[in-house]
Amino acid sequence: MAILDFLFQPKNELEEGGRSALPAQADESEPEKVCPNCHKSIPLSRIWAEQNLCSCGYHFRMNARQRLAITADAGTFAPLFDEVSSSDPLSFPGYRKKLETTQVSSRENEAVICGTARIEGEECCLFIMEPYFMMGSMGSAVGERITRLFEYATERRLPVVGFTVSGGARMQEGLVSLMQMAKTSAAVRRHSDAGLFYLTVLTDPTTGGVTASFAMEGDIILAEPGAVVGFAGARVIEQTTRKALPKGFQTAEFLLDHGFIDAIAPRRTQKKLISQLLSMHREARDNG
Amino acid sequence: MADTAYEKVKAARAAKRPTASDYIRGMLTDFVELHGDRRFADDKAIVAGLARLGGRSITVIGIEKGHSAKERVAHAFGAPNPEGYRKALRLMKQAEKFRRPVLCLVDTSGAFCGIGAEERGQGQAIAECLNELSALKTPVISVIIGEGGSGGALALSLADEVWMLENSIYSVISPEGCASILWKDASKAETAAQYLRLTAQDALELGIIDRIIPEDGLGDDIFFTRLRAVLSGRFQALCAASAEELLERRYARFRSIGAENAQ
Ligand SMILES: [Zn+2]
Numbered sequence: 001m002a003i004l005d006f007l008f009q010p011k012n013e014l015e016e017g018g019r020s021a022l023p024a025q026a027d028e029s030e031p032e033k034v035c036p037n038c039h040k041s042i043p044l045s046r047i048w049a050e051q052n053l054c055s056c057g058y059h060f061r062m063n064a065r066q067r068l069a070i071t072a073d074a075g076t077f078a079p080l081f082d083e084v085s086s087s088d089p090l091s092f093p094g095y096r097k098k099l100e101t102t103q104v105s106s107r108e109n110e111a112v113i114c115g116t117a118r119i120e121g122e123e124c125c126l127f128i129m130e131p132y133f134m135m136g137s138m139g140s141a142v143g144e145r146i147t148r149l150f151e152y153a154t155e156r157r158l159p160v161v162g163f164t165v166s167g168g169a170r171m172q173e174g175l176v177s178l179m180q181m182a183k184t185s186a187a188v189r190r191h192s193d194a195g196l197f198y199l200t201v202l203t204d205p206t207t208g209g210v211t212a213s214f215a216m217e218g219d220i221i222l223a224e225p226g227a228v229v230g231f232a233g234a235r236v237i238e239q240t241t242r243k244a245l246p247k248g249f250q251t252a253e254f255l256l257d258h259g260f261i262d263a264i265a266p267r268r269t270q271k272k273l274i275s276q277l278l279s280m281h282r283e284a285r286d287n288g
Numbered sequence: 289m290a291d292t293a294y295e296k297v298k299a300a301r302a303a304k305r306p307t308a309s310d311y312i313r314g315m316l317t318d319f320v321e322l323h324g325d326r327r328f329a330d331d332k333a334i335v336a337g338l339a340r341l342g343g344r345s346i347t348v349i350g351i352e353k354g355h356s357a358k359e360r361v362a363h364a365f366g367a368p369n370p371e372g373y374r375k376a377l378r379l380m381k382q383a384e385k386f387r388r389p390v391l392c393l394v395d396t397s398g399a400f401c402g403i404g405a406e407e408r409g410q411g412q413a414i415a416e417c418l419n420e421l422s423a424l425k426t427p428v429i430s431v432i433i434g435e436g437g438s439g440g441a442l443a444l445s446l447a448d449e450v451w452m453l454e455n456s457i458y459s460v461i462s463p464e465g466c467a468s469i470l471w472k473d474a475s476k477a478e479t480a481a482q483y484l485r486l487t488a489q490d491a492l493e494l495g496i497i498d499r500i501i502p503e504d505g506l507g508d509d510i511f512f513t514r515l516r517a518v519l520s521g522r523f524q525a526l527c528a529a530s531a532e533e534l535l536e537r538r539y540a541r542f543r544s545i546g547a548e549n550a551q
Binding site: 230231260 | 483
């Protein structure tokens with residue numbers, strides 16, 4: 001229980017408050033973003049200050065550090081496995097360069113961050129995928145970090161909370177990336193067989209190999225409103241079948257209707273719901 | 289004989305290449321086909337049931353492409369829907385109950401891509417296969433006999449041993465798909481096929497598979513007799529292990545892939 005108390009130290013100011021901590025002052029030069037739902041222009045700083053939500057309720061995408069800041073209790077996140085990095089197992093042309101430029105632009109070294117944290121006081125292992133790192137694609141580093149996190153959680157009898165966002169397997173790592181679906185699934189299964197709780201929150205977009213592995217293996221599966229969740233890409237399906245896609249196809253609401261997720265979790269009330277679910281599984285863990 | 293990666297892609301997809309049903313007929317006896325997922329439908333892209341391999345009863349699960357145009361349509365070109373994976377799942381659990389070894393014959397360009405497949409949870413169905421196979425207390429051998437296309441092939445390939453035919457392929461994405469992402473040009477599939485390292489020889493080098501099956505006399509009696517003998521030998525060895533040992537080794541087998549690049 002006490003392991004977290006001495007471990008936390010913010011790595012940088014992003015982790016401390018996240019970009020959402022920026023003041024909401026709009027000057028004339030400030031860039032704005034148009035909400036795809038209500039078509040209003042909103043200054044970026046205001047979006048950040050409002051958990052990346054539009055006043056109409058639209059959920060903008062957010063990076064992993066912002067999400068960490070609104071999810072974990074301040075100062076409780078202790079990162080794990082940051083040292084696990086991407087390799088280039090196929091010597092795929094251009095891949096190393098792409099990794100380097102992505103690392104600079106995203107300020108992350110891979111497409112997932114892992115660690116331990118408290119969520120409204122509830123202790124857990126936490127992973128958050130990064131949409132701005134090669135669209136959260138899963139290569140060997142992502143697979144290895146998530147596998148280690150589940151092994152760590154199984155050893156210490158901790159629940160796992162995971163936020164997914166992914167375009168799927170990382171093509172540039174070929175079969176090695178495909179095998180991460182098998183590896184992570186096996187680690188999730190061991191955690192589950194130990195009677196431990198795993199909660200996933202699917203965020204926009206969660207597709208391909210991540211959907212077909214650990215994203216869909218949670219004991220309880222939540223999704224953010226409007227998040228696109230599916231296996232095959234909608235455009236590919238449209239091209240292959242030459243049929244018009246049904247309204248709302250592959251959205252969180254569509255999955256709820258078809259019985260594949262437990263509930264929609266709007267961002268504003270997410271933290272409370274997650275902590276409540278964690279607390280309702282505390283007994284199972286203590287009895288193990 | 290296929291030499292370049294793309295020649296192997298073409299060989300793996302050739303219509304005359306033996307399909308799962310040919311292996312079942314040529315290599316196994318007393319086949320009883322079992323249908324349906326008990327949830328929604330019977331997916332013809334997966335042909336599965338009980339059979340004997342030599343003296344041993346096994347569960348066989350094959351992805352079937354068919355040969356003629358008519359057969360290919362009937363089997364949905366070997367692209368399973370969620371109900372296909374759920375049929376496989378049902379028969380795997382049944383095999384576990386009776387401690388019967390499982391043989392998977394994998395030959396698909398990928399899981400079915402369609403509206404219904406998404407409505408019925410293609411991703412969830414594949415994830416459940418992976419999750420269950422990782423803990424299935426009976427030996428599993430998967431043989432990629434033609435195309436091993438992405439997650440739709442992996443769903444039946446989380447096994448104690450994974451083998452590939454000499455001219456089969458196994459890949460995270462089709463070379464055409466890779467080429468259109470990289471160069472917006474599917475006709476550069478030949479180059480993409482090289483980059484992806486999708487041949488049996490590549491997969492063996494990368495530590496993804498355990499054995500390559502030579503294709504001498506592919507599809508004839510001697511070919512099937514030889515393959516049956518190799519399978520019998522390996523199933524015998526795997527059946528001698530306790531369920532615990534088996535699962536420990538299966539976990540370690542996949543655990544090590546892509547784990548070397550960290551401190
Ligand atoms: Zn709006």
